[in-house]
Amino acid sequence: xxxxxxVQLTLAAGLLSxxxxxxxxxxxxxxxxxxxxTTEQVAAFTSSYNGGIAALKTFxxxxxxxxxxxxxxxxxxxxxxxxALKDNLTQESFAVAVAADLSSxxxxxxxxxxxxxxxxxxxxxxxxxxxxxxxDTTTTTYTIPVKFSSGKVRLYGDQKAT
Amino acid sequence: MKxxxxxxxxxxxxxxxxxxxxxxPAASAAxxxxxxxxxxxxxxDFHNHSTCSDGSLSLKxxxxxxxNTWKLDWFVQxxxxxxxxxxxxxxxxxxxxxxxALGLTNSATGPWQASPPVTxxxxxxxxxxxxxxxxxxxxxxxxxxxxxxxxxxxKQMWRWQExxxxxxxxxxTLGRDAKKPVWIGLEQNNPGHEHTSxxxxxxQAPWPSTAANGNANLQAxxxxxxxxxxxxxxxGAENLWDCxxxxxxxxxxxxxxxxxxxxxxxxxxxxxxxxxNMGHIKxxxxxxxxxxxxxxxxxxxxxxxxxxxxxxxxxxNGFNIEHLRNFNNVAPKIAFGMESMPGHGAExxxxxxxxxxxGGGTYGGTGVYTAKIGGLWDGLxxxxxxxxxxxxxxxxxxxxxxxxxxxxxxxxYPGEYTNDYVMVRKGAGNLxxxxxxxxxxxxxxxxxxxxxxxxxxxxxxxxxxxLPRNANKALIEKAAANAVAGNGEVRIDGCATxxxxxxxxxxxxxxxxxxxxxxxxxxxxxxxxxNPSLKQVNITQPLNAPVLDHxxxxxxxxxxxxxxxxxxxxxxxxxxxxxxxxxxxxxTKIQKTFNSTNWTASADGVRTMTFRVPAVKAxxxxxxxxxxxxxxxxxETDAEGNPLNDFLVAPNDQTLPGAIPCGDAACPAHMxxxxxxxxxxxxxxxxxxxWFYSNPVxxxxxxxxxxxxxx
Numbered sequence: 112x113x114x115x116x117x118v119q120l121t122l123a124a125g126l127l128s129x130x131x132x133x134x135x136x137x138x139x140x141x142x143x144x145x146x147x148x149t150t151e152q153v154a155a156f157t158s159s160y161n162g163g164i165a166a167l168k169t170f171x172x173x174x175x176x177x178x179x180x181x182x183x184x185x186x187x188x189x190x191x192x193x194x195a196l197k198d199n200l201t202q203e204s205f206a207v208a209v210a211a212d213l214s215s216x217x218x219x220x221x222x223x224x225x226x227x228x229x230x231x232x233x234x235x236x237x238x239x240x241x242x243x244x245x246x247d248t249t250t251t252t253y254t255i256p257v258k259f260s261s262g263k264v265r266l267y268g269d270q271k272a273t
Numbered sequence: 274m275k276x277x278x279x280x281x282x283x284x285x286x287x288x289x290x291x292x293x294x295x296x297x298p299a300a301s302a303a304x305x306x307x308x309x310x311x312x313x314x315x316x317x318d319f320h321n322h323s324t325c326s327d328g329s330l331s332l333k334x335x336x337x338x339x340x341n342t343w344k345l346d347w348f349v350q351x352x353x354x355x356x357x358x359x360x361x362x363x364x365x366x367x368x369x370x371x372x373x374a375l376g377l378t379n380s381a382t383g384p385w386q387a388s389p390p391v392t393x394x395x396x397x398x399x400x401x402x403x404x405x406x407x408x409x410x411x412x413x414x415x416x417x418x419x420x421x422x423x424x425x426x427x428k429q430m431w432r433w434q435e436x437x438x439x440x441x442x443x444x445x446t447l448g449r450d451a452k453k454p455v456w457i458g459l460e461q462n463n464p465g466h467e468h469t470s471x472x473x474x475x476x477q478a479p480w481p482s483t484a485a486n487g488n489a490n491l492q493a494x495x496x497x498x499x500x501x502x503x504x505x506x507x508x509g510a511e512n513l514w515d516c517x518x519x520x521x522x523x524x525x526x527x528x529x530x531x532x533x534x535x536x537x538x539x540x541x542x543x544x545x546x547x548x549x550n551m552g553h554i555k556x557x558x559x560x561x562x563x564x565x566x567x568x569x570x571x572x573x574x575x576x577x578x579x580x581x582x583x584x585x586x587x588x589x590n591g592f593n594i595e596h597l598r599n600f601n602n603v604a605p606k607i608a609f610g611m612e613s614m615p616g617h618g619a620e621x622x623x624x625x626x627x628x629x630x631x632g633g634g635t636y637g638g639t640g641v642y643t644a645k646i647g648g649l650w651d652g653l654x655x656x657x658x659x660x661x662x663x664x665x666x667x668x669x670x671x672x673x674x675x676x677x678x679x680x681x682x683x684x685x686y687p688g689e690y691t692n693d694y695v696m697v698r699k700g701a702g703n704l705x706x707x708x709x710x711x712x713x714x715x716x717x718x719x720x721x722x723x724x725x726x727x728x729x730x731x732x733x734x735x736x737x738x739x740l741p742r743n744a745n746k747a748l749i750e751k752a753a754a755n756a757v758a759g760n761g762e763v764r765i766d767g768c769a770t771x772x773x774x775x776x777x778x779x780x781x782x783x784x785x786x787x788x789x790x791x792x793x794x795x796x797x798x799x800x801x802x803x804n805p806s807l808k809q810v811n812i813t814q815p816l817n818a819p820v821l822d823h824x825x826x827x828x829x830x831x832x833x834x835x836x837x838x839x840x841x842x843x844x845x846x847x848x849x850x851x852x853x854x855x856x857x858x859x860x861t862k863i864q865k866t867f868n869s870t871n872w873t874a875s876a877d878g879v880r881t882m883t884f885r886v887p888a889v890k891a892x893x894x895x896x897x898x899x900x901x902x903x904x905x906x907x908x909e910t911d912a913e914g915n916p917l918n919d920f921l922v923a924p925n926d927q928t929l930p931g932a933i934p935c936g937d938a939a940c941p942a943h944m945x946x947x948x949x950x951x952x953x954x955x956x957x958x959x960x961x962x963x964w965f966y967s968n969p970v971x972x973x974x975x976x977x978x979x980x981x982x983x984x
Contacts, residue, residue, distance in 0.1 A: 164739050178739065189742040190887070191782075199738035199780065206778035210975050214776045215305075216735035216767035219748055241740075241748050245306040246764040251751035253744045266741060 156264035173204035188268030312698030317347035318687035320665030325361035326352035329670035331406035343688030354500025437493035465552020467581035499559035504540035577615035579631035579640035595844035616667025634920025652857025657980035679799035682955035716772020721965035728790035730756035736782035753788035774971035802939035829861030
């Protein structure tokens with residue numbers, strides 16, 4: 112079983128490389144703006160993000176380029192980069208495929224999202240309520256920098272290396 | 274017949290056993306929230322004594338103290354096997370004079386004193402010789418009613434008869450009166466070893482059952498068949514018990530007269546020079562018997578397992594790692610843990626661990642098998658076993674004090690000082706004994722002394738790759754804080770708690786989150802003078818108002834079960850001199866220390882903290898310990914915060930000075946006093962030096978070692 116898993120994960124890593132290469136083609140070059148996003152733009156981000164998070168329980172969700180596009184190319188969050196995000200999602204997709212007993216990870220939805228305080232680079236602060244309702248509902252708030260450009264809100268991260 | 278069982282043969286026998294006994298995952302479900310019914314952590318104790326063995330109280334008073342005065346949610350009365358002369362079913366004589374109290378009163382503040390105990394003093398006073406439960410069976414029921422062999426005067430009753438015909442019904446009634454699960458077990462005198470806390474629940478009908486036909490027949494039979502001190506040959510008189518195990522090759526060792534493994538020249542069936550290792554084999558037969566008779570309604574937890582020294586193939590001493598492996602291999606659903614934090618917390622030496630114990634004493638009240646980072650417990654956890662940590666009060670008496678006095682120089686009452694907190698997922702139903710045993714087996718439990726903490730949520734969660742790190746952390750910390758507020762657990766997919774495992778791919782980030790409550794106000798200690806241990810480092814803190822100083826997150830790698838055929842690894846040669854330094858899992862270390870500088874504190878005493886593990890590569894486990902004692906407190910902790918040997922603080926030779934002066938004017942009179950100097954000793958030592966321990970959370974990484982003991 113150990114050898115089998117190793118082989119499967121090696122295959123997964125190989126496929127990950129291919130998928131990552133394909134995903135790179137979809138990367139856009141956003142144009143920064145100093146204005147805050149509209150309510151509709153924030154709602155669009157919230158809807159896309161919640162849909163993407165919910166879909167992470169599936170292979171297609173884990174391999175969705177649309178979800179990755181919700182993260183700015185310069186995304187950096189406690190050392191976690193956009194490339195690391197892609198790697199994690201792809202590795203997770205193949206692990207799900209090969210290991211029936213793989214644990215899930217906590218999923219959540221965000222609501223009451225506001226985006227404000229945008230600077231001249233289009234970096235703003237997103238404040239949201241995050242909720243997990245697997246069994247006992249857990250709700251709390253958090254904030255995170257986002258980048259608003261080309262009419263879209265994307266996660267930007269805390270820009271810290273650790 | 275002169276069987277010679279060398280340890281290699283025993284190990285090979287176990288290897289054979291493991292080919293037929295399924296190493297079934299014995300712990301509860303992993304991290305699927307929907308599989309976890311709502312539950313709460315409840316407190317109880319499964320190892321305490323009455324006058325039916327070597328205790329000092331009646332069943333009635335012992336149960337009353339445990340479930341009423343100290344408010345335990347459940348209780349197991351467990352006297353030693355063997356035989357005894359006294360009738361513990363009789364209550365104390367209320368007309369006996371009470372020993373003078375020392376003027377100590379209860380605090381009316383703090384969560385532990387919301388309903389101050391009222392029995393200081395109270396009804397049912399200490400019974401002197403030939404009064405109350407100290408009266409003999411012979412004088413109270415008559416010689417003719419005492420069954421089985423024996424010639425002592427007065428005649429002693431075998432424990433099996435006490436359990437079956439007298440103790441069980443009294444306990445069933447007391448539990449039903451208190452509306453709490455109370456049942457009977459046994460502190461088994463193990464053949465080949467010292468002691469084990471065990472019980473066979475099957476047949477018993479403790480509250481909330483109202484059945485009229487409850488009985489402890491199987492528990493009684495086990496006592497007859499497998500207790501080292503039951504040297505009787507009567508087969509339980511009219512019961513005509515047979516102690517064989519279906520299909521066991523060891524049935525050939527059974528003496529036809531007694532129908533148990535008890536050669537005529539070794540009626541206890543234990544290890545002797547002529548029969549080396551026979552006792553261990555007999556103890557394993559007992560586990561196989563439990564597997565056959567009560568596979569899900571019994572437990573077997575070796576008690577104070579360092580106390581009697583290392584294992585002796587020709588004596589009845591302690592337990593080495595291979596014996597615990599054998600127990601767990603033979604009966605993983607029954608032998609799932611150990612009592613490495615002993616009772617007798619106020620005794621000198623602490624825990625009744627002398628210099629002859631493994632490790633030469635306790636360490637912060639805990640045996641070296643657990644207290645040593647990388648020690649025996651970490652060795653077993655490093656295999657991925659379901660081997661959990663428990664504690665007990667092992668109540669016998671208050672020593673030189675009366676049973677209704679606050680001071681003690683021997684034992685604490687169940688619930689007074691030591692608490693096992695066990696998750697019982699009972700939903701909206703009543704607490705049941707079956708549910709409690711399931712909870713014990715699950716490993717979802719922790720132990721705290723001196724009410725250092727009274728709530729704990731401890732989870733390891735896989736990071737959601739699509740969530741920002743601070744959102745992941747905020748969500749999990751909030752869930753943990755909610756769990757603490759409700760005395761429950763985190764129920765989120767992708768989060769595993771104590772006794773469970775998380776299965777993740779390599780490269781997954783983990784969040785290890787802890788939320789706990791340091792109860793505010795005072796604990797059950799009767800002393801409000803400054804903690805003498807902390808006084809050494811200029812901290813003034815009332816002894817009855819301890820403050821959690823720090824929490825250590827301890828972790829080590831899991832490398833899989835050791836094969837019994839690999840004798841050198843499975844049963845490594847050890848001597849007493851190897852301890853306390855002996856390391857079984859060199860990968861284990863303190864991963865993170867949390868304290869007031871890096872945890873989030875709230876006014877109600879809740880402390881929440883998180884440790885992130887980036888890109889996990891290998892299977893591993895995490896466990897917690899915490900204390901009120903900072904690092905580098907003389908005679909208490911080393912520079913890394915590890916507990917030091919308690920024997921050096923208060924040796925059992927009372928003519929020797931202690932190590933820590935107790936100089937406050939309020940230090941009680943019973944403190945060790947040498948050359949006019951009072952030293953911290955007996956109960957003050959215990960209240961001064963408090964620790965808690967959690968059971969582990971496992972992480973199994975795909976492609977790395979399996980955590981086979983947990984499903």
